[in-house]
Amino acid sequence: MGRRERKKAATRRSLADAALGLFLEHGFDQVSIRDIAEAADVSTTTLFKHFPSKEALLFDMDADVEQALVAAVREREPGTPLLTALRTHMLGARAVKAEYGEQIAAFERLVNSTPALVEYHRRMWMRHERALTEAIAADTGAPADDPVCAALAHLALEARALAGGAADPEAAVNAAFDLLERGWEAARPDAGRASWDRRNAPGGLRRERTRRTADGVRRTPVPPAPWPAPPDGGPAPATRPGGGRRSP
DSSP states (O other), X not given: OOHHHHHHHXXXXXXXXXXXXXXXXXXXXXXXXXXXHHHTTSOHHHHHHHOSSHHHHHTTTHHHHHHHHHHHHHTSOTTOOHHHHHHHHHHTSGGGOGGGHHHHHHHHHHHHTOHHHHHHHHHHHHHHHHHHHHHHXXXXXXXXXXXXXXXXXXXXXXXXXXXXXXXXXXXXXXHHHHHHHHHHHHHSXXXXXXXXXXXXXXXXXXXXXEEEETTEEEEEEOOOOSSOOOTTSOOOOSBOTTSOBOOO
C-alpha cells in the first residue's frame, strides 16, 4: 500500500472511530455529520468522499466483511469441505470472541434502538447473503439463484447472528454448523454426485442385509452392485474401490 492509500485508510479509520464514539455517547440521531467531521478534524466534504451516509460510518467494514465471506468459499484449501471453511470463518468473527463481548453488546444496542440503523443493517446483510449465495452456487455448479444455496447462505450468516446473544458464542456457532452439515450433505445441489463418490470411494459405504435368527439379528455384508455409473452420466471407473478391475 502506497503513502496516499495509507493516508486515505487512516482518514477513513479516524472518521469511523469518531462516529462510533459519538454515537455510543449521544445516540445516533443526536449526532450530526458536522459533529463527526469536527471530531475527526476534517471537512464534511472529505467525510462524504469516504462515506456516502451517516449510517455507513457505523458499518465501515461492510465491503471487507463481504469480501472475506466470499473468499472463505472461493479461496479455501483444496479438499476443505465448504461448511468447514464457513464454520472456521464464522468462528473467527469478533462477535464470537469473548474479549469483544462488551463492545459487541454496546454496538448491538445502538443498532437495535435506531430504526435507520436496523434498516441499513438489514440491507447490508441481504447484500452479503446474495454474495455468499452466488459463491456457494458457483462452487457447487448450481445456478446463481439456487434455493438450496440461498438457504445455506442465509443460515450460515444467521449462525453468526445467533452467537451475538449466546452465553457461549463459540458453542452456538458450532451447534448451528453441526446441524447445517447434516442437512447440507443431503440437500446440496450436487448431492447425487457427492453421494456416489462417497459410496464408491475406497473405504466407502457398505450395504448390509439383515437376517433374523433364533438368537438375535445377524447382519451380512452385501457385495456392491457391479460398477454403477455416476448420476451425471459419466463413465464408471475402470478400477473398483478395493483394486478389482472392470471386465471388458
